[in-house]
Amino acid sequence: xxxxxxxxxxxxxxxxxxxxxxxxxxxxxxxxxxxxxxxxxxxxxxxxxxxxxxxxxxxxxxxxxxxxxxxxxxxxxxxxxxxxxxxxxxxxxxxxxxxxxxxxxxxxxxxxxxxxxxxxxxxxxxxxxxxxxxxxxxxxxxxxxxxxxxxxxxxxxxxxxxxxxxxxxxxxxxxxxxxxxxxxxxxxxxxxxxxxxxxxxxxxxxxxxxxxxxxxxxxxxxxxxxxxxxxxxxxxxxxxxxxxxxxxx
Amino acid sequence: xxxxxxxxxxxxxxxxxxxxxxxxxxxxxxxxxxxxxxxxxxxxxxxxxxxxxxxxxxxxxxxxxxxxxxxxxxxxxxxxxxxxxxxxxxxxxxxxxxxxxxxxxxxxxxxxxxxxxxxxxxxxxxxxxxxxxxxxxxxxxxxxxxxxxxxxxxxxxxxxxxxxxxxxxxxxxxxxxxxxxxxxxxxxxxxxxxxxxxxxxxxxxxxxxxxxxxxxxxxxxxxxxxxxxxxxxxxxxxxxxxxxxxxxxxxxxxxxxxxxxxxxxxxxxxxxxxxxxxxxxxxxxxxxxxxxxxxxxxxxxxxxxxxxxxxxxxxxx
Ligand SMILES: Cc1cc2nc3c(=O)[nH]c(=O)nc-3n(C[C@H](O)[C@H](O)[C@H](O)COP(=O)(O)OP(=O)(O)OC[C@H]3O[C@@H](n4cnc5c(N)ncnc54)[C@H](O)[C@@H]3O)c2cc1C
Ligand SMILES: Nc1ncnc2c1ncn2[C@@H]1O[C@H](COP(=O)(O)O)[C@@H](O)[C@H]1O
Numbered sequence: 012x013x014x015x016x017x018x019x020x021x022x023x024x025x026x027x028x029x030x031x032x033x034x035x036x037x038x039x040x041x042x043x044x045x046x047x048x049x050x051x052x053x054x055x056x057x058x059x060x061x062x063x064x065x066x067x068x069x070x071x072x073x074x075x076x077x078x079x080x081x082x083x084x085x086x087x088x089x090x091x092x093x094x095x096x097x098x099x100x101x102x103x104x105x106x107x108x109x110x111x112x113x114x115x116x117x118x119x120x121x122x123x124x125x126x127x128x129x130x131x132x133x134x135x136x137x138x139x140x141x142x143x144x145x146x147x148x149x150x151x152x153x154x155x156x157x158x159x160x161x162x163x164x165x166x167x168x169x170x171x172x173x174x175x176x177x178x179x180x181x182x183x184x185x186x187x188x189x190x191x192x193x194x195x196x197x198x199x200x201x202x203x204x205x206x207x208x209x210x211x212x213x214x215x216x217x218x219x220x221x222x223x224x225x226x227x228x229x230x231x232x233x234x235x236x237x238x239x240x241x242x243x244x245x246x247x248x249x250x251x252x253x254x255x256x257x258x259x260x
Numbered sequence: 261x262x263x264x265x266x267x268x269x270x271x272x273x274x275x276x277x278x279x280x281x282x283x284x285x286x287x288x289x290x291x292x293x294x295x296x297x298x299x300x301x302x303x304x305x306x307x308x309x310x311x312x313x314x315x316x317x318x319x320x321x322x323x324x325x326x327x328x329x330x331x332x333x334x335x336x337x338x339x340x341x342x343x344x345x346x347x348x349x350x351x352x353x354x355x356x357x358x359x360x361x362x363x364x365x366x367x368x369x370x371x372x373x374x375x376x377x378x379x380x381x382x383x384x385x386x387x388x389x390x391x392x393x394x395x396x397x398x399x400x401x402x403x404x405x406x407x408x409x410x411x412x413x414x415x416x417x418x419x420x421x422x423x424x425x426x427x428x429x430x431x432x433x434x435x436x437x438x439x440x441x442x443x444x445x446x447x448x449x450x451x452x453x454x455x456x457x458x459x460x461x462x463x464x465x466x467x468x469x470x471x472x473x474x475x476x477x478x479x480x481x482x483x484x485x486x487x488x489x490x491x492x493x494x495x496x497x498x499x500x501x502x503x504x505x506x507x508x509x510x511x512x513x514x515x516x517x518x519x520x521x522x523x524x525x526x527x528x529x530x531x532x533x534x535x536x537x538x539x540x541x542x543x544x545x546x547x548x549x550x551x552x553x554x555x556x557x558x559x560x561x562x563x564x565x566x567x568x569x570x571x572x573x574x575x576x577x
Pocket of ligand 2 (some may be wrong): 049075103127128129130131133134136137
């Protein structure tokens with residue numbers, strides 16, 4: 012079985028986000044970047060499927076400028092077999108990424124595509140579902156457990172009311188939730204080995220995909236700050252405040 | 261200009277989440293329709309038709325819709341889509357699962373989790389775990405939108421009745437099959453609609469210790485929430501998680517206990533009206549957003565809090 016994993020390069024989740032003073036964008040200068048945490052979980056899951064003999068080939072794909080190759084190298088160091096870099100400097104929105112990924116799926120014909128449920132920068136939570144739609148495949152989003160069997164995957168999904176289990180027909184698109192697994196750290200020998208693995212470069216043109224953004228960003232700003240409150244000394248004082256000042260209990 | 265809202269339900273009850281989308285939709289147009297795609301979902305259709313401001317209810321009745329599977333629900337929205345300027349659902353796990361599938365099939369972008377409406381094509385939405393508010397304008401003919409429930413009041417059910425129209429649904433695509441839903445049963449109010457929430461974090465140390473949170477929550481008639489760390493450690497079920505990637509809540513009072521206040525947690529609760537925090541570390545970032553902070557050992561003060569509520573006659577139990 013062949014698996015495709017989509018990985019996005021995002022600002023590291025620990026970084027304090029700052030908005031540029033002209034309100035056009037987030038300040039990206041000298042900011043630490045990393046693989047989107049949900050994509051790490053996606054890579055880990057694919058690599059485990061390979062290690063358990065369920066899959067033979069794990070391909071990592073990332074779209075964006077040259078720097079996304081670093082993210083692909085991370086995926087390769089975690090155990091992916093090869094990478095595909097869809098190279099473009101244009102701002103990519105989920106629909107465009109889904110179309111690019113579809114073009115790669117058409118070439119590579121994987122049986123499962125695994126994506127993160129959400130990119131922690133745009134917080135869109137769209138790409139996997141869109142890809143499934145364009146392919147007319149089944150989709151299993153927010154996965155916390157995946158059991159692959161012949162022609163099907165049984166997936167447990169984290170939903171608002173609890174845990175839902177569905178059985179999806181393969182080929183399928185799966186998106187990962189936080190509790191699917193704990194991603195490994197790449198070992199130094201594996202980081203060295205990853206340097207020799209192949210990364211294929213493609214362009215949106217080559218894939219005949221129109222990546223023109225559909226949403227125009229007008230303004231990027233910081234949300235209003237909460238006034239910082241007071242420190243109370245005791246439970247009694249806390250209740251006094253809640254009862255008499257806030258009047259919430 | 262007419263807005264179509266996808267109803268969320270379990271075939272017997274319309275979910276409150278949908279009411280928030282109605283309010284958002286009414287800011288865009290006076291003509292707001294609701295689609296109930298369900299299986300023998302008569303009671304849902306009835307409630308939907310009674311929501312104030314709703315002008316028509318479309319009812320697609322087919323067993324394919326019983327469990328709200330995206331593969332089955334998306335096609336009906338796509339076939340109706342051309343008659344609408346906006347298609348909306350609330351940004352619950354249901355809405356997040358279905359709507360991008362609809363958008364892609366219509367070849368339009370989706371606007372996720374909008375928190376304000378500037379005009380019919382311009383919307384704001386939180387990004388970067390709520391650290392940034394991005395305002396975007398859509399150039400697409402049909403706007404597919406998910407709505408952040410906490411940013412719009414819930415519409416109310418009135419005594420008028422909007423007309424209902426049966427629409428032809430689609431058959432089961434057979435792409436996926438529902439197996440089971442394990443609900444974490446609770447007598448307490450639902451997290452996303454509760455007035456008061458008491459949330460526990462890693463500081464609780466174990467699932468057993470959550471009885472201390474429960475004791476306070478029950479007295480306040482509150483829902484119980486948790487940080488990711490508490491969920492990952494298995495103290496409480498996953499659907500208790502509040503945050504960037506869990507539930508977004510905005511109760512009147514949010515009491516955070518043994519929670520440090522990581523940005524991913526704040527993303528899910530910082531729009532609460534009042535925030536109170538109990539943490540033994542005075543440097544904990546939660547204190548920067550709390551209206552009332554108590555620097556103390558939770559194991560000492562939670563029992564005190566329960567006792568004092570009783571003493572003041574504030575307990576609901
Ligand atoms: C992609 C991604 C998504 C995430 N999404 C979410 C999300 O949706 N929601 C979420 O919550 N987190 C999320 N996180 C995790 C987040 O970054 C934090 O790790 C998490 O919120 C920490 O939980 P905590 O505050 O319970 O634990 P900690 O940070 O360990 O804090 C525990 C706190 O308890 C206090 N404490 C300990 N003992 C006591 C005591 N006896 N009395 C009083 N106080 C005590 C400590 O002082 C400390 O402040 C996400 C992370 C990533 C990378
Ligand atoms: N530029 C990209 N390249 C590859 N995969 C991406 C890219 N952007 C998003 N994805 C995938 O889509 C998932 C969800 O992203 P989003 O829909 O933007 O929240 C991510 O976790 C990735 O798996």
